[in-house]
Amino acid sequence: MRTAYSVETVRNAERELMERLPEGALMQRAAAGLAAACADLLGRAPGRVYGARVVLLVGAGDNGGDALYAGARLARRGAGVTAVLVDARQRAHPGGLAALMAAGGRVVTGPHEVHEVHEVHEGHGTGADGPAAPLAHAGGGTGSAAYVALHRAHLVMDAITGIGGRGGLRPEAVPLVRAAEASGAVLVAVDLPSGVDADSGRVDGACVRADVTVTFGAYKPGLLIDPAKERAGALRFVDLGLETAGTPADLEALQHADVAALLPVPAAESDKYRRGVVGVVAGSARYPGAAVLAVAGALHGGAGAVRYVGQGGDAVLARFPEVLVSGGAPADAGRVQSWVIGPGLDDRVKDARADVLASDVPVLLDADALAGLDPQEVRGRSAPTVLTPHAGEAARLLGVERAEVESGRLDSVRKLAVKYGATVLLKGSTTLVAPPDGGRPVRVNPTGTGWLATAGSGDVLSGLVGSLLAAGLAAVDAASVGAYLHGLAGRSAARGAPVGAGDVAGAVAGAWRGVGRG
Numbered sequence: 001m002r003t004a005y006s007v008e009t010v011r012n013a014e015r016e017l018m019e020r021l022p023e024g025a026l027m028q029r030a031a032a033g034l035a036a037a038c039a040d041l042l043g044r045a046p047g048r049v050y051g052a053r054v055v056l057l058v059g060a061g062d063n064g065g066d067a068l069y070a071g072a073r074l075a076r077r078g079a080g081v082t083a084v085l086v087d088a089r090q091r092a093h094p095g096g097l098a099a100l101m102a103a104g105g106r107v108v109t110g111p112h113e114v115h116e117v118h119e120v121h122e123g124h125g126t127g128a129d130g131p132a133a134p135l136a137h138a139g140g141g142t143g144s145a146a147y148v149a150l151h152r153a154h155l156v157m158d159a160i161t162g163i164g165g166r167g168g169l170r171p172e173a174v175p176l177v178r179a180a181e182a183s184g185a186v187l188v189a190v191d192l193p194s195g196v197d198a199d200s201g202r203v204d205g206a207c208v209r210a211d212v213t214v215t216f217g218a219y220k221p222g223l224l225i226d227p228a229k230e231r232a233g234a235l236r237f238v239d240l241g242l243e244t245a246g247t248p249a250d251l252e253a254l255q256h257a258d259v260a261a262l263l264p265v266p267a268a269e270s271d272k273y274r275r276g277v278v279g280v281v282a283g284s285a286r287y288p289g290a291a292v293l294a295v296a297g298a299l300h301g302g303a304g305a306v307r308y309v310g311q312g313g314d315a316v317l318a319r320f321p322e323v324l325v326s327g328g329a330p331a332d333a334g335r336v337q338s339w340v341i342g343p344g345l346d347d348r349v350k351d352a353r354a355d356v357l358a359s360d361v362p363v364l365l366d367a368d369a370l371a372g373l374d375p376q377e378v379r380g381r382s383a384p385t386v387l388t389p390h391a392g393e394a395a396r397l398l399g400v401e402r403a404e405v406e407s408g409r410l411d412s413v414r415k416l417a418v419k420y421g422a423t424v425l426l427k428g429s430t431t432l433v434a435p436p437d438g439g440r441p442v443r444v445n446p447t448g449t450g451w452l453a454t455a456g457s458g459d460v461l462s463g464l465v466g467s468l469l470a471a472g473l474a475a476v477d478a479a480s481v482g483a484y485l486h487g488l489a490g491r492s493a494a495r496g497a498p499v500g501a502g503d504v505a506g507a508v509a510g511a512w513r514g515v516g517r518g
């Protein structure tokens, strides 16, 4: 399981550990890990650090301190290191500054002025294309030293803000960050891309778009949730020895082994009924395809049989003769161990929804079954209920704008779970699953892919998750295992080219086999 912790938890764990360690030891651990990651990115041969040109965008806090100490380490290995003090008042970590200067690094204050130029010790600035150009001197009229350095850099560290950052980048930082992004250098975010919110994944204003983020001590939720996740690039983790074991994670992501342990496997004495029967109420005369796709997902989710209820029976049977089809009301269709209701339904949805909600088995509500859903209808149930909205549906259920859900996915999924007393799977670029109390941990799906954004793929997901419920998984597990397999199926079906929802359903068995093999 990959876990992520809030800033408050990280700071508490850091405080406890710092009490037992010499002053500055944690920052040295962070800097050592950061320098090693950067050296690795510059090329594995030691010579690639020697002569490399590295620029540090340094903010006023400890995040800048990490980069200054890491820069000092790289400078001692022969890199030409320039620190650009981004803070409007040119504050920077004093110990880190001293260390960088002692190692022969250069410090530039702001884009238009050179504060101090230190002699570059032997070997610096002698990269593949010759010695680094001398930095512009204050008021020398040769352009900004910071921009010259950025333009020539092989690697830039973004150390403007880490977990202490508030809001987006301040105006003085924006042109420097844009120059770094345009330079062609590898852009490495220190702990977090500056400008993103560590706890929520929100991006309020300008922020850094990194190629790699080197994060310290614990993953922060923002690194795993869009829109911030998308700005973080590839993640690298530096272990600081923080103790978070006793604290519930804010976020957790299943890994292959976790999913393998949860997959239902038929026992020797199983029969189709003992494996569970999933009832699917989906499709209509207008949308028979939704019935086919939801059933296709359900056939691959571990239930022993799929019962279909609705007007798409002919289409379902033509494709899947193994399905038990009923034309009447769900309550008359026979016993099931879970219900899935919603994809492609017509205006008779309300009666059918009341029927399945009155049952004593887990119910998954998707698409049309979410419209106008009364929280009391769900809260009174004794068996689990799972809601699977996309951002638009979640916004309607919460009475907010869709953009609000998309920019604050973690908040939104928690609020919905609390409002309905239900497990909520919020679909989209980052799929999240919140438990019914909206508490910790929320699960984040690590396998998603934009190729899943194709009509009907949500129908497949609802059938798949409903089938896992019928097979006996707890609601949060069924939802997160379903999303995990669905993401893997999307990836393997697509392999870099567009696919339809039917292809995704067809790839679920392969994804299951891949996970099962560990």
Ligand SMILES: NC(=O)C1=CN([C@@H]2O[C@H](COP(=O)(O)OP(=O)(O)OC[C@H]3O[C@@H](n4cnc5c(N)ncnc54)[C@H](OP(=O)(O)O)[C@@H]3O)[C@@H](O)[C@H]2O)[C@@H](O)CC1
Residues within 6 Å of the ligand: 011, 014, 015, 018, 026, 027, 028, 030, 059, 060, 061, 062, 063, 064, 066, 160, 161, 162, 163, 164, 165, 166, 167, 168, 169, 170, 173, 190, 191, 192, 195, 216
């Ligand atoms: N604690 C530990 O043991 C360890 C911590 N470690 C490291 O410390 C980092 C946390 O350091 P931190 O607490 O000093 O905060 P930090 O992220 O540098 O930002 C605060 C500064 O930024 C400023 N600022 C705020 N918002 C801003 C904005 N939008 N745009 C621009 N500036 C903004 C704010 O200025 P002010 O608001 O005062 O004007 C303040 O000066 C953490 O992420 C990790 O890297 C590691 O060494 C491991 C050990």
Ligand SMILES: Nc1ncnc2c1ncn2[C@@H]1O[C@H](COP(=O)(O)OP(=O)(O)O)[C@@H](O)[C@H]1O
Residues within 6 Å of the ligand: 367, 390, 426, 427, 428, 429, 430, 431, 448, 449, 450, 451, 452, 453, 454, 455, 456, 457, 458, 459, 460, 461, 486
């Ligand atoms: N940008 C994205 N990245 C990853 N997955 C996405 C993205 N956009 C949509 N998805 C996934 O695609 C599926 C679409 O479901 P949904 O919105 O219900 O569409 P439909 O109703 O057409 O089936 C969901 O599983 C969702 O998580």
Ligand SMILES: [K+]
Residues within 6 Å of the ligand: 063, 158, 159, 160, 161, 162, 189, 190, 191, 192, 193, 194
């Ligand atoms: K940063």
